[in-house]
Amino acid sequence: MMESTNRSTTRTGIRGTARTAKRGRAGATAVLAVLTVATAAGCKAQATGSAPAAPPAPPRATATDDNKPASRPPSPAASSPTATASPTPKPDPQGRTLMASGSQGKQVRELQARLRQIGHFDRSPTGYYGTVTVAAVQSFQGKRGLSRTGKADTLTWQKLLGMTHEPTAAELNPPTTRTVAKPDKRCMTGRVLCISKNSRTLSWMIDGHVVSSMDVRFGSQYTPTREGTFSVYWKSRHHVSTIYHTAMPYAMFFSGGQAVHYSADFAARGYNGASHGCVNVRDEGKIASLFAQVKNGDKVVVHG
Secondary structure (H helix, E strand, C coil): CHHHHHHHHHHHHHHHHHHHHHHHHHHHHHHHHHHHHHHHCCCCCCCCCCCCCCCCCCCCCCCCCCCCCCCCCCCHHHHCCCCCCCCCCCCCCCCCEEECCCCECHHHHHHHHHHHHCCCCCCCCCCECCHHHHHHHHHHHHHCCCCCCCCEEHHHHHHHHHHCCCCCHHHHCCCCCCCCCCCCHHHCCCEEEEEECCCCEEEEEECCEEEEEEEEECECCCCCCCCEEEECCEEEEEEECCCCCCEEEEEEEEECCEEEEECHHHHHHHHHCCECCCEEECCHHHHHHHHHHCCCCCEEEEEC
């Protein structure tokens, strides 16, 4: 009985082993089929977590009429449309700018003197290219059919030279634009800055003789320039106002904060403006010379 049972168990084990082997052969056949299909589709098996395969190398570019063969495809930046270059600016038909607002010096003074000769500049040359000079140049350009730029360009300058004569020393440096007033009697002795509000002039006098004269500008009705007899108590070559924070070159103080000094605004705008009480001079050359001569203690007379 026991022997019969053992033979039955043996036959059952053999049949199970056969079935397992059969299932194994079937699984292997299925895997082989999948690999065969994958290979036929052009794919390549890749283990999980491994790096992707590198893409095939691009074809080399061929030569054309305006490009050289490249060993690699152009970068995105190189293949993007090229920015359109800005057109080259056309030259000014009136030529190069020689002088313009803010310029100063001998050539500006000559420009002003020549414009004055033909009625476009109504004052003495100052050597400073301000708003008055801009307007004068615009006036001249307009009457000559030029662009009214207000700048003294090559063409404007050439036309002006052709219509005027070389300025004389008196035309370049006239004493004042106004008739100098008769000196106040207080100005007839000693060293005096004799300043007339009526004629708007300043005369530097020594013992009754006029050494030099120049145009001046005064304070407004709200900040009037004081009248009376004073004396220079302080000179400051590069002074800057601590109240208004504006430059006051060649300042010669005579009454509190009031002084005789050069004014770039006066040079530019003329009598269209006013000071805050000081006596403004618009000719820098003249005030520089005056500053060098005047001493502390010299008399200052401001009269009507």
